[in-house]
Amino acid sequence: MNLYWPDAPHAGKSLLQDPVITRIAARYGKTPAQIVLRRWHIEHGLSAIPKSVTPHRIGVFDFALTAAAPAAVDALDTGRRGGPDPDGIKAGSFG
Known part of the structure; x- marks a missing residue:
């Protein structure tokens, strides 16, 4: 998956x-x-930095996923990057 390009x-x-x-x-x-x-x-103890000027769009503390839901998302992992390899990005290339 390559969502950047x-x-x-x-x-x-x-x-x-x-x-x-x-x-x-x-x-x-x-x-x-x-x-x-x-x-x-x-659920995985990871950090995400969401951005929205509308608080209800960020809302994630008013529910929890069942054990099956994160496992279903985990199963989607293909091992492919969703964007460019950070080691291959040149300074200023997103200018």
Whole structure:
């Protein structure tokens, strides 16, 4: 999956559009971003830095995922990067 350059030869679709993620989001009445980018990180003890000027869009502390939900998200891992290799980025290339 390569979300930084959608026209790249091996670009995938956004994880936020994956049927597993959208089903989990619908089940909890949340957005796919709230499930993956925020709550999944919390359930794994990882840090995420969400940004929104609308507090309810960030809301991830009013629910918890069942054990099956993070496991379903974990199972989506293909081992491929979602963006460029940090070692290959040149200073100023995102100018």
